[in-house]
Amino acid sequence: MELLEANHKNILKAAKFIKEGNLVAFPTETVYGLGADGLNPLAVAKIFEAKKRPAFNPLILHITNLKQFEMISGSGNPSIKKLIDNFWPGPLTLVLPKKDIVPDIVTAGNETVAIRMPDHPTALELIDMVGNPIAAPSANTFGHLSPTTAQHVVNQLGSKVDLVLDGGTCRVGIESTIIAILENRVILLRPGGTATEDIEKIIGPIEKDVIFSSNQPISPGQLPYHYAPKIPIRFMHKIDDENIDPGRAGLLLFTDKKVDYRFKITKVLTHNSDLREAAANLFSYLHEMESTGIDIIYVEPVREVGLGIAIMDRLRKATNKYE
Ligand code: TXA
Ligand code: MG
Numbered sequence: 001m002e003l004l005e006a007n008h009k010n011i012l013k014a015a016k017f018i019k020e021g022n023l024v025a026f027p028t029e030t031v032y033g034l035g036a037d038g039l040n041p042l043a044v045a046k047i048f049e050a051k052k053r054p055a056f057n058p059l060i061l062h063i064t065n066l067k068q069f070e071m072i073s074g075s076g077n078p079s080i081k082k083l084i085d086n087f088w089p090g091p092l093t094l095v096l097p098k099k100d101i102v103p104d105i106v107t108a109g110n111e112t113v114a115i116r117m118p119d120h121p122t123a124l125e126l127i128d129m130v131g132n133p134i135a136a137p138s139a140n141t142f143g144h145l146s147p148t149t150a151q152h153v154v155n156q157l158g159s160k161v162d163l164v165l166d167g168g169t170c171r172v173g174i175e176s177t178i179i180a181i182l183e184n185r186v187i188l189l190r191p192g193g194t195a196t197e198d199i200e201k202i203i204g205p206i207e208k209d210v211i212f213s214s215n216q217p218i219s220p221g222q223l224p225y226h227y228a229p230k231i232p233i234r235f236m237h238k239i240d241d242e243n244i245d246p247g248r249a250g251l252l253l254f255t256d257k258k259v260d261y262r263f264k265i266t267k268v269l270t271h272n273s274d275l276r277e278a279a280a281n282l283f284s285y286l287h288e289m290e291s292t293g294i295d296i297i298y299v300e301p302v303r304e305v306g307l308g309i310a311i312m313d314r315l316r317k318a319t320n321k322y323e
Contacts, residue, residue, distance in 0.1 A: 001159050003150060006122040006167035015129035017163050018043075023050060025139040025153045026126055027167030028118035030091045030175050030193050031146040032153050033062065033136030034161060035126070038072075041103040041280035044135050048310055049276060050160035053142040055313045056108040056279075060093050060176075061115050061133040064124045068133050072102050073113055077181050079203040086202050089119035091172050091193025095180035104283035106135050109227025116176055122167040138175060148173050179206060227283060229297070230290050233318040236298040244296070250289040252299040254278060265292050275307040282311055286318075 098113035138146035150166035177192035246262035269278035
């Protein structure tokens with residue numbers, strides 16, 4: 001790990017690291033972020049590995065101009081332009097319908113993507129040099145406080161991050177406010193660095209304390225944080241107990257050892273037992289399998305080490321849903 005002052009030369013170096021698929025921690029006005037190329041699924045998988053988070057959480061894409069914004073999201077809600085004009089760059093994150101270019105691992109399978117334009121010269125220059133949006137959660141390990149200095153990042157992530165850009169202490173010091181903008185609703189998902197009163201002055205009342213439940217659909221994708229599979233998923237040892245028609249089922253394998261051509265669709269998460277590759281493919285393969293019109297997906301469990309813990313968390317939640 002290298003700790004470098006955030007000057008032009010080092011930001012250029014950091015941008016090169018990110019373009020090559022590595023992780024860079026960088027300052028924003030809120031907290032330090034742990035960044036990867038937001039359009040590179042394998043690089044994004046490294047973020048989850050470094051954070052040691054036992055589950056997948058969707059990530060914010062950090063952008064530097066409206067061209068990037070249009071590349072990753074689409075929505076006609078007129079509040080969006082007002083919010084952008086008033087609060088960007090700044091500590092406000094917008095959750096909006098995503099476009100296909102956004103990898104599924106960034107949104108953890110959700111149909112929405114979180115976007116913000118940070119108000120920090122280093123962050124903006126870095127994103128500009130990379131060219132793609134940068135996916136970044138707060139640069140802490142799971143369960144720890146968000147870092148507001150480069151030293152906090154070094155203490156928590158150490159060798160897990162390739163480069164830390166030191167831009168001093170973060171001005172705001174708490175994370176961005178997150179709001180979801182649906183066709184005709186605006187919902188506060190996380191209070192943060194932009195006061196909700198200030199947002200309401202611009203676009204009118206926003207819904208707070210919204211309790212999400214499956215019988216009150218709010219779309220897109222019923223919003224909250226976790227992708228829910230549309231068809232049942234079961235672990236593959238159940239195949240023998242159940243009277244199944246493989247022609248109407250899919251098989252999601254960890255390795256290619258158990259490929260079974262009776263199934264309508266078989267996907268292999270990784271061809272060399274690489275958990276990072278498996279994580280990078282997980283959500284997009286589930287989506288692809290669902291869209292083939294099968295009734296059920298059987299999955300092979302993965303080893304519960306490293307990213308395997310988050311993968312198994314996701315698969316258990318999916319299988320429990322249909323137990
Ligand atoms: O200030 C910030 O927002 C910092 C800096 C680095 O930008 N980032 C940050 O990221 O706090 P993170 O990953 O620690 O928190 C982002 C939150 C997560 O709780 C995640 O669940 C939520 O945003 N989120 C991201 N995408 C979402 C989506 N599509 N729908 C709902 N929630 C989403
Ligand atoms: Mg965080």
